[in-house]
Every structure is written in structure tokens, then in C-alpha cells.
Amino acid sequence: MRAIIPALAVLVLAVGAAPPHAMARDSLSIGMVLEPPILDPTANAAAAIGEVTYQNIFQGLTQIAANGDVVPSLATSWDVSADGRTYNFHLAKGVAFSDGEPFDCDTVKFSLDRARGPDSINPQKALFTPIAGVACPDAATAVVTLKQPTASFLFGLAMPAAIMVAPKAAADDKTRPVGTGPYMLGEWMKGDHVTLVRNPKYSGAPPAMASATFRFIADPAAATAAMLAGNVDAFPLFPASEALPQIRADKKLHVEIGTTSGKIIISLNEAKKPFSDIRVRRAMAYAIDKQAYIAAVLNGYGTPIGSHDVPGDAGYVDLAGTYPHDPAKAKALLEAAGYPNGFTMTMLLPPPAYARRGGEMIAAMLGEVGIKVKLVDVEWAQWLSQAFRDKDYEATIIAHVEPRDLYQYANPDYYWNYHNAAYDALFARYQAATDPAAQLQLWGDLQRKLAHDEPNIFIAALPKIGVWNADLGGMWKNALITVDIVSQMHWAN
Amino acid sequence: MLVAASVVVFVVMNVLPGDPALLVLGTGATPATLAALRHQMGLDLPLWEQYLRWASGLLVGDFGVSYTYQSPVAGLIAARLGVTLPLACLSIVLSVAIAIPVGVFAATRQGRAADAGLMAAAQLGVAVPNFWLGLLLILVFAVKLGWLPATGFPGWSHGALPALAALLMPAVSLALPQAAILARVTRSAVIEAAGEDYVRTARAKGLAAGAAIWRHALPNALIPVVTIMGFQFSYLLAGTVVVENVFTLPGMGRLLFQAIAGRDLITVQDIVVLLTGSVIVVNTLVDVAYAAIDPRIAVGGVSVAEAAVGGGR
Numbered sequence: 001m002r003a004i005i006p007a008l009a010v011l012v013l014a015v016g017a018a019p020p021h022a023m024a025r026d027s028l029s030i031g032m033v034l035e036p037p038i039l040d041p042t043a044n045a046a047a048a049i050g051e052v053t054y055q056n057i058f059q060g061l062t063q064i065a066a067n068g069d070v071v072p073s074l075a076t077s078w079d080v081s082a083d084g085r086t087y088n089f090h091l092a093k094g095v096a097f098s099d100g101e102p103f104d105c106d107t108v109k110f111s112l113d114r115a116r117g118p119d120s121i122n123p124q125k126a127l128f129t130p131i132a133g134v135a136c137p138d139a140a141t142a143v144v145t146l147k148q149p150t151a152s153f154l155f156g157l158a159m160p161a162a163i164m165v166a167p168k169a170a171a172d173d174k175t176r177p178v179g180t181g182p183y184m185l186g187e188w189m190k191g192d193h194v195t196l197v198r199n200p201k202y203s204g205a206p207p208a209m210a211s212a213t214f215r216f217i218a219d220p221a222a223a224t225a226a227m228l229a230g231n232v233d234a235f236p237l238f239p240a241s242e243a244l245p246q247i248r249a250d251k252k253l254h255v256e257i258g259t260t261s262g263k264i265i266i267s268l269n270e271a272k273k274p275f276s277d278i279r280v281r282r283a284m285a286y287a288i289d290k291q292a293y294i295a296a297v298l299n300g301y302g303t304p305i306g307s308h309d310v311p312g313d314a315g316y317v318d319l320a321g322t323y324p325h326d327p328a329k330a331k332a333l334l335e336a337a338g339y340p341n342g343f344t345m346t347m348l349l350p351p352p353a354y355a356r357r358g359g360e361m362i363a364a365m366l367g368e369v370g371i372k373v374k375l376v377d378v379e380w381a382q383w384l385s386q387a388f389r390d391k392d393y394e395a396t397i398i399a400h401v402e403p404r405d406l407y408q409y410a411n412p413d414y415y416w417n418y419h420n421a422a423y424d425a426l427f428a429r430y431q432a433a434t435d436p437a438a439q440l441q442l443w444g445d446l447q448r449k450l451a452h453d454e455p456n457i458f459i460a461a462l463p464k465i466g467v468w469n470a471d472l473g474g475m476w477k478n479a480l481i482t483v484d485i486v487s488q489m490h491w492a493n
Numbered sequence: 494m495l496v497a498a499s500v501v502v503f504v505v506m507n508v509l510p511g512d513p514a515l516l517v518l519g520t521g522a523t524p525a526t527l528a529a530l531r532h533q534m535g536l537d538l539p540l541w542e543q544y545l546r547w548a549s550g551l552l553v554g555d556f557g558v559s560y561t562y563q564s565p566v567a568g569l570i571a572a573r574l575g576v577t578l579p580l581a582c583l584s585i586v587l588s589v590a591i592a593i594p595v596g597v598f599a600a601t602r603q604g605r606a607a608d609a610g611l612m613a614a615a616q617l618g619v620a621v622p623n624f625w626l627g628l629l630l631i632l633v634f635a636v637k638l639g640w641l642p643a644t645g646f647p648g649w650s651h652g653a654l655p656a657l658a659a660l661l662m663p664a665v666s667l668a669l670p671q672a673a674i675l676a677r678v679t680r681s682a683v684i685e686a687a688g689e690d691y692v693r694t695a696r697a698k699g700l701a702a703g704a705a706i707w708r709h710a711l712p713n714a715l716i717p718v719v720t721i722m723g724f725q726f727s728y729l730l731a732g733t734v735v736v737e738n739v740f741t742l743p744g745m746g747r748l749l750f751q752a753i754a755g756r757d758l759i760t761v762q763d764i765v766v767l768l769t770g771s772v773i774v775v776n777t778l779v780d781v782a783y784a785a786i787d788p789r790i791a792v793g794g795v796s797v798a799e800a801a802v803g804g805g806r
Contacts, residue, residue, distance in 0.1 A: 037517075037561045037755070045519030121530040123521045161521075174563040189648050190562065190572055191743025215645055219738045221628055222644045226741075229635045229643040381511025381756045389515055389522075402521065413524070 025491045026210040028472065030484055031223055031232035033239045035191065035216040040173035041160035042115060045123035047401060047482040050160030051236075052194055052214050055485045057098075058163035058179035061089055061108065061142075062154050064403075068314050068480050070154045074103065074164055074180065075142070084149030084434040089142040097166040098184040098199045105136035110167045112144065124161035126407070149432045151439045155404060159481065182207045182487045192216065196486065207487035214484075227253065227467055234468035234475060236484050241299040241465055254470040257301055258477035259312040261403035262462030264302075264354050266347070266362065267387070267396050270455060271417035274343060275394065281454045283333035285323035287369040288362065292325075294460050297358040301463040307447035308406055310461040312478040315443035319451040319458075330369040342370025348396040349375055350383045354462070355397040362397065388415045399462050403480040406446050409455065418455040498769040499551070502762050503544050511756040512536070513560040534560055547762060561757040569748060570763065576646055577745040580660050580667070581729035585722065587668035588675055593711075593718070595672075596679025601706055603684055612680065618673025627666035627739040634662060644741035663740045667733060671725050678721050682714035689713070715786045723779035727772050731764070 036048040041058065055063060055073075063073040072078075075089040095103040114120065116128035130150040135143040146153065156162060169178035177185055182204060186197035195213045198206055215232055217223045220240035226232045228250060237260075238247075247253050266284070268275040275281060290304035303311050306319030334342060349359040356377065363373035373395075378386065387393040393415075400408075408414045410427040426449055430442035451458070464479050474488035514530040515522060531537050535546070550557050556566040595611055602608040635643035641662055647655045686692065687710045695705040734746030745764065752760040783790045 038563050043563075044517045045521055118525075119529050121518070121526050121533060123518050123526070125523055125526050126521065189646075189743065190569060191747060192646050192648070192741070215741075217644055217741045219741065222631075222739055222741050225628075225631045225636055225643040226645070229631075229639065231635075231643050231645065379511070379754060381509070381516055381754065384515045384519075385510050385512050388520060389512070389527075400520065 026208065027212065028209060028233040028469075028486075028489065028491075029193075029213040029215055029231070030486075031215050031217050031226060031235040031238075033216070033218055033223070033237065036194070038174040039177040039185065039188070039194070040165075041163055042122050042165060042170075043174055045161075051482045051484055052196075053177060053179070053181075054160040054163070054481070054483050055181060056183045056196055056212070056487070057177045057181045057185065057199075058160070058165070059181050060158055060160075060163045061091075062158040064155070064158045064480055064483075066476050066478070068312060068478070070158055073158070078154075080434070082434070084151075084432070085146045087144045087146070087153070089144065091140045091142060092203070093140055095180050095203045096201050097169065097178050097180055098201050099166060099169050099178045100201065101166045101168055101178075103164065103166075103180050104139040105142045106139070107164055107167065108142040108144075109134040109136055110170075111162075111164045114165070114170065115162065122161055124156070124159055124402075126411075127156035127159060127162060149434060151431050151433055152404065152407065160483075183212070186211060208490040209486050212484075212486040212489075230469075233472055234466070234484075234489075236464070236466050236468070236475065236479070237482070238465045238467040241301050241463075244299075244465070244467075247467055252470055254468055254472075256464075256466040256468075256475065256477050258464040258466065258479065259303060259310050260401065260462045260464045260478075260482070261310055261312070261480050262399040262401045263305060263308055263310060264358070264397070264399045264459045264462060265308070266457035266459065267393075267398050267416055268456055269391060269393055269395065269415070269417055270419070271391065272394050274337065274339060277337050278453065279333045279337040280339065281457070282323060283330040283337065283369065284366065284371070285454050285457050286326045286330035286333065287371070288365050288457060288459065289325040290320065290459055292365075293358060293361055296361055297354055298460065298463065301465055302460040303463070305458045305461050307451040307458055308400070308409065308456070309404070309447050310480075312461075312480055313404060315440050315447075317444045317447045319447060322451045323454070327369050334369060334371075339370070342372065344372040344374065346374045346376055346394045348378050348383060348387055348393050350378055350380055350396070350398060352399070354399055358459075359397055391415045391417060401462070401482075406443075406450075409446075409450060416455055418453075420449075420453060420455075423449050423453070494773060495766060495769055496548075499548055499762065499766050500544075502765040503547070503758075506756075506758045506761055507540060509756070513756040513758060516755055517560070547759060551763070551766065556763045557759040559752075559757055559760045561752065561755045561760070566760050566763045569760065570745070570767065573743060573745045573748045575649060576660075576742055577730060577733075579656075580664055580733070580742070580744060581726060583660060583664040584667040584671065584729055585726055587664055588672040588725065589722065591668070591672040592675035593679055596676040596718075597683055597706060597711055599676070599680045600683035600687065600710075601703060608680075612677065615673040615676045618670055619677070621670060622735075623666045623670050624735045624739045626669060627663065627736050630662040630666055631739070644739075646742050659740075659742070663733075663736050663742055666739075667729065667736055675718065675721055675725070679714065679718050682717045683710050686710040686714040712786060716783055719779055719782045719786065723775050727768075727775050730771055731768050 032048060032051060034048045036046055036052050038044050039053050041049045041053060059073050061075040062070050065071045074092050076092050078087055078089045080087055112131060112134050115122045116131050130146045132145045132147045165173060166178050182199055182202045183196035184199040186195040188194045193213050193215045195211055197211045217226055223235060224240045224243040227235055244255060248255055270276050294302040304320040306322040309316050347359060349355040359375045363375055366373050387396050409418055410424045412419060426446055430446060433439045433442055466475060468475050471492040473490050514527055514534055514536060517530060518526055547557055559566050559569060562569060599608045599611045631643050634641045641658055646659045649656050687706060692705050692710050695709045731745050731749055734750045737744045737747045749764050
């Protein structure tokens with residue numbers, strides 16, 4: 001059946017002549033693959049929650065601009081003490097939540113204390129653990145003190161999990177979100193769509209779009225048909241790259257290829273032999289032809305990477321050539337490591353195509369250098385409990401989509417079991433650096449250290465394939481975090 | 494029966510690998526947040542206590558709160574039934590409206606070209622997967638002609654017409670393969686009944702061939718047909734996930750599928766118990782229909798009906 005659906009999508013597209021749009025031009029519908037289970041990004045890790053709510057319904061103290069820079073949001077400016085441990089946030093004035101509650105320093109204190117407290121279920125709680133305390137000298141100033149200088153702190157505050165919530169309404173945000181953003185929840189028909197409407201309490205200029213409907217279309221063929229039939233105006237993360245030639249043929253549609261923060265890697269469990277041996281890991285890296293993987297599995301869309309960062313990130317260093325495809329070198333390294341005849345390993349494959357389809361290809365490439373790979377398909381639920389929580393795995397193909405998540409390599413509890421004192425020291429130096437130039441230099445050093453150690457096999461950056469109506473403006477090419485900022489969108493004319 | 498089903502589904506869902514709390518927190522989960530969320534969800538309680546809490550809630554009509562959606566399961570299911578029930582009814586009506594006339598007509602032309610042609614078409618209809626049919630319909634009526642929406646369901650609050658328009662293509666793609674099966678069953682049951690003495694008697698007393706079939710053979714052939722319809726209706730209540738995916742309909746099938754993938758244990762348990770209940774109700778209705786069709790069968794005469802199904806095939 002999997003093979004038939006894309007084949008049919010091509011058939012569907014071959015005939016594709018879209019009917020004219022008959023839509024009022026102050027609204028739009030946006031297609032998404034997954035539905036957010038709830039609408040509170042502080043209580044669930046699903047990226048779809050941020051995609052619908054972030055900067056539409058909810059705002060944070062800082063935000064990430066289209067180019068990846070951290071820029072002001074609810075904090076209009078800030079100053080950082082010389083020791084990098086005290087942040088003075090100057091808050092926007094006259095801001096209120098959509099239920100009328102005012103936004104001030106008490107809100108900041110409530111939101112941050114809630115996220116770092118003992119009962120916190122924040123999916124990104126690690127962002128808030130550096131905080132020692134939040135003080136409110138006056139309503140428009142929030143003073144956040146840190147336990148130690150943390151270079152990544154301002155970026156972390158721009159994550160969807162760090163949004164500001166209203167103390168009175170926060171408990172019900174899951175189904176009735178109350179935020180400070182330009183939009184609020186209009187209608188949520190579960191399983192089909194969420195509609196956002198203008199928030200009359202919004203303090204800024206009213207946005208161009210009066211409403212936006214997010215429609216959830218999981219099937220790639222259905223997504224293609226909906227786009228061609230004009231049922232949706234934009235699909236910022238379009239799921240059917242095989243249909244792009246037909247989409248491009250439709251002059252009413254625009255295609256934009258950018259990058260996400262998704263890093264496709266082969267996670268290796270370093271607590272298990274032979275992956276504890278750097279020669280084996282490097283041999284695996286030499287055995288893999290990243291370009292061939294991208295061509296076959298990602299339909300040619302995607303960028304080869306050589307470390308745990310993506311081209312769209314400000315401090316990205318291109319290390320993709322560290323271990324060029326070289327099976328002879330791979331065999332030599334395996335022999336040096338004591339595996340002249342290779343070895344047998346098990347690889348877990350979660351559901352997405354980059355893993356299931358990619359796994360077949362990776363197994364064939366590793367087979368060429370004598371590594372026999374047993375592929376095991378797992379559901380997400382099983383992947384999370386077996387590989388991630390119990391660390392009961394040898395290798396797995398996975399895309400890590402959190403932006404700038406190099407800190408996980410310094411996290412001793414993380415499922416990779418990568419324990420490297422030199423990396424930990426380097427990461428501590430990065431966090432302690434207060435000068436932006438020094439931070440950038442150290443960020444590059446971290447990537448180089450990982451490329452050198454190759455704790456995981458870095459393969460490719462997941463592309464952001466955006467498809468939208470050619471008359472629609474304000475869409476993002478790249479997305480370090482998964483967002484659709486409706487207030488920036490507008491129709492031509 | 495329902496108690497047994499509830500115990501079985503509870504055990505199966507808890508034996509499956511996977512932790513609902515971990516699915517909520519993802520790859521940023523820490524031991525502290527995991528423990529806090531498991532406590533909030535009540536997953537840190539002993540299993541027997543979890544079962545008793547859930548089952549005692551069911552008894553008083555409290556379906557519990559979904560782990561994934563964090564809202565009452567009763568509301569989730571009710572919303573999905575608003576799609577699934579009309580879709581199932583529309584499909585079964587379409588299926589019967591096509592299958593009975595075709596089956597009877599083919600039976601009266603047994604062995605001739607019309608019969609062979611119709612049965613070949615039915616064979617094709619059985620073989621064609623319904624999602625493929627759905628994609629073809631989208632291609633023609635949504636992408637090419639633009640008459641109907643390609644995907645999605647606007648809900649009943651925006652009027653009945655847009656909702657029915659959204660359900661039309663899915664209903665057709667579900668109904669045609671089912672109609673094909675039903676037509677074949679109808680044909681063979683009618684042919685069998687047509688060979689009985691009472692039909693010959695009817696013909697002997699001067700009734701036209703067609704009239705004899707419609708008035709005497711068909712009513713006696715209905716038992717296997719109604720049995721198959723019962724199965725098909727039960728299937729339509731939860732087995733339509735593939736077609737729901739093609740048309741992006743928020744029906745029960747997708748809710749169940751997503752709940753299993755997301756280890757939304759409470760929702761899965763509720764739906765399975767509800768479906769068990771609905772199968773019992775449908776089977777009872779089928780039994781009542783048997784009695785109406787053939788007064789010799791007392792309500793509950795399942796064994797006679799099953800024998801009839803065997804003969805019908």
C-alpha cells in the first residue's frame with residue numbers, strides 16, 4: 001500500500017488543474033501533517049503545538065527571527081551583567097493576555113518558576129535549570145539571576161516551551177490557550193482543524209490576516225491533492241517531496257526549499273561494544289555515502305552534515321567532508337580495531353521514511369564494508385521507551401529536531417552514553433563565555449570536537465520544503481524552530 | 494462480555510511497550526519531568542488500582558480524560574461519532590441500494606452474459622482497495638472538476654450540506670467494495686432459493702419468473718445478506734482508518750489508530766469497550782432481523798443464521 005499511494009499521487013498530479021481560489025483575502029488555511037494534541041507548548045513536546053501557537057497565541061521574552069537571531073519580544077531590551085549571571089529584562093508595557101490579565105514582571109516570575117519548579121512537566125525543563133531566582137524590582141523589569149553564566153540562555157527563552165503564561169488561565173491552556181499574541185483560539189475541531197482569530201486585546205498593530213485555519217492532513221497524497229485543489233493555501237513543511245515536479249508545474253504555487261534544525265543521525269550506544277571504539281565509529285562514517293542517501297531517501301532535498309548542527313544556524317561550521325565516502329578506508333579501520341571480517345549489529349528504525357527507507361540503504365552501505373545490520377522496525381512509543389529511556393539499543397536512525405542541542409552531548413544521562421571529559425570542559429567554556437565572538441568560536445569548536453569523535457554518525461540536515469500560494473507573502477524559507485507566524489503573512493494586493 | 498473485553502484491552506495496552514508520559518515529553522524528557530508527569534497522569538498507581546478507577550468510572554458513564562488530548566474522552570468520541578455514524582449509514586445505504594438489485598438481476602440472468610459481466614465487475618470491486626478508489630475520486634471530482642472538497646470535514650455546525658459533501662466521496666469509496674461483496678452474496682443466495690420447491694410452485698401457479706424471484710426467492714435469500722451487512726456495519730464503525738486518512742476525516746478509526754500509536758491507553762480502552770458494545774447491539778439487531786425475515790427463527794437463533802451464511806457463500 002505504501003508504494004501505491006505515492007504512485008497514485010503522481011497520477012493525481014499528472015492531471016492536476018486547480019480550480020480558481022474563491023477565498024476572502026484576509027484569511028488563509030495552512031496545512032500541517034500532525035495535529036497538536038494540546039495547545040500548550042509548556043506541557044507537551046510535540047512540535048505541532050509550537051507551529052500553531054508560537055508567536056500567534058503565545059509569546060516569550062525573546063524570539064527567534066527568520067535568520068536565526070535572538071531578538072526582543074515581550075522583553076523589549078535587556079542588559080547582562082559582566083559576570084554573565086544577571087539578566088535585566090525590560091518588559092513591554094501595556095500588554096495584556098487575551099482574557100484581560102495584565103502582563104508584567106509577576107507574570108514572568110510565575111512562568112519561569114512554574115517551568116523550573118519541582119512539579120514542572122515542561123518538555124524543555126533543562127532550559128530553566130540554570131535559573132537561580134527571578135526578582136521584580138518594578139512591574140516593568142524582571143531580574144533573572146543564574147547559577148552560572150549560560151551562553152545559550154537567551155536562545156532558550158525564545159523556545160516555544162519558554163512562553164509567558166497567564167497565572168489565572170495557565171492550568172487550562174492545554175485546551176483553552178490564553179496568551180499575549182496577536183491571535184487567539186477561534187475554533188478547534190479535533191482531528192480536522194484549528195482556527196485562530198485576531199485577539200482584540202493585542203497591544204500591537206492588528207495583523208493583516210483576520211483569521212488562519214490550520215488543517216491537519218497526514219497523508220502525503222491527500223496533502224498534494226489539497227494543495228493542488230486549492231483547499232489549503234500553504235504547506236510550510238510539505239510531506240510529499242516526490243510530488244514537487246508537479247507542484248512546480250502549477251504557476252499558482254510557489255516552492256521554497258530551506259533547512260530545518262532536524263539532524264538525521266545514526267545514534268550509537270557508546271556503552272556497547274564495538275561502538276565504544278572510535279575506529280569503529282569512524283569506519284562506519286567512511287562507509288556511508290551521504291549524497292546517495294540524500295538522493296534516494298530525501299529525493300535529493302537535504303544537506304550533508306558532519307556534526308550536530310545545521311546550515312541555517314548562525315554558528316554552523318561545514319564539516320560534512322570530515323569522513324568522505326571511502327569503503328577501503330572503512331575496512332582498514334575495522335581491521336585495525338580487530339574486526340577484519342566486520343561484525344553484526346542491530347539498528348532500530350522508528351516510523352518516518354528517513355529511518356525506514358533510509359535504514360535499508362544504510363544497511364546496504366555498511367554491508368559493503370562487512371558490517372551486517374539487522375533492521376528492527378519500532379513504533380515511536382517503543383523507540384522512546386527502549387532506546388531513549390532504557391538505553392537498550394546498539395544503533396538507531398533518528399532526526400533530532402531541537403535547535404542548538406549540543407548540550408545533550410554534555411548530558412551524562414542522555415541515551416547516547418557519550419562521556420567525554422574534553423567535550424564537557426569545552427561545553428562549560430562555551431556556556432561561561434560572555435563575549436559573542438568567543439561564544440561563536442567555541443560553538444564551532446564544539447562541532448569540530450564532535451566531528452572528530454564521531455559519537456554518532458552525522459548524515460544530513462532535514463530540508464524544509466515549503467509550498468504555498470504564489471500570492472502569499474511573509475513565509476519563512478528556513479526554520480530553526482517549527483513556527484508559522486501568521487502576523488507576518490499577507491496576500492498580494 | 495463487556496467486562497471481559499475491558500480486562501483484555503487493559504492488559505494488552507499495559508503489556509505493550511511504551512509510556513504515555515514519555516510520548517508527551519519526547520526527547521527532552523528528564524527523570525524529574527517524567528516522574529512528575531507520570532504522577533499527574535496516575536500512572537504511578539498500581540495496575541489494579543488504575544483498572545478499578547477506569548472501570549468504575551465507565552460504570553457511571555465517566556470515560557476518563559485522554560492522556561494525549563488532556564480532555565474528556567467522552568467528548569472526543571462523541572465528536573468522532575458525528576463523522577463515523579453518518580458515514581457508516583450513508584455507506585451501508587449506498588451499498589444495499591447497489592448490491593440487492595445487481596445481485597437479484599444477476600441471479601435471474603444466471604450463466605448469461607449480463608450475469609458474467611456483473612459478477613466480473615463485482616470481482617473487480619472486491620479486489621479494488623477502497624483507499625485507491627478514494628484517491629481516484631479525489632482526482633476526478635476535487636482536483637479535476639473541483640465539485641467536492643479534496644479532504645477534511647467542516648463539521649455539522651456550518652450546515653448539513655458542506656458536511657454531507659465532505660462525506661460523499663468517502664462513503665462511495667467505502668460502499669462500492671462492500672456492495673461488490675454483498676452483490677455476490679445476494680446472487681448466490683437468490684440462485685439457491687430459486688431452486689427451492691416454493692419458487693417452482695409459484696411459477697407453476699402462473700407467476701412471472703421475475704416476480705417469483707422478487708416475491709418468494711429474495712425474502713428467503715435475505716438471511717445471509719443481512720448477516721454480511723451486520724459484519725460490514727461493524728467494520729464501518731472503526732475499520733475505516735485508511736479511507737479516513739485519504740480524505741483526512743476525523744472519524745473513530747483515526748482516533749483509535751492515533752490513540753494506539755500515542756499510547757493513549759484510556760482512549761483506546763474506552764473505544765474498544767464501546768465497539769464491543771456496538772458489535773453486541775448490531776448482532777442483536779441482526780438476530781431481530783432474522784426473526785422478521787423468517788418467523789421460524791426465534792430471536793437469538795444464531796446457529797441457524799450461521800448455517801445460512803455458510804450456505805450463502
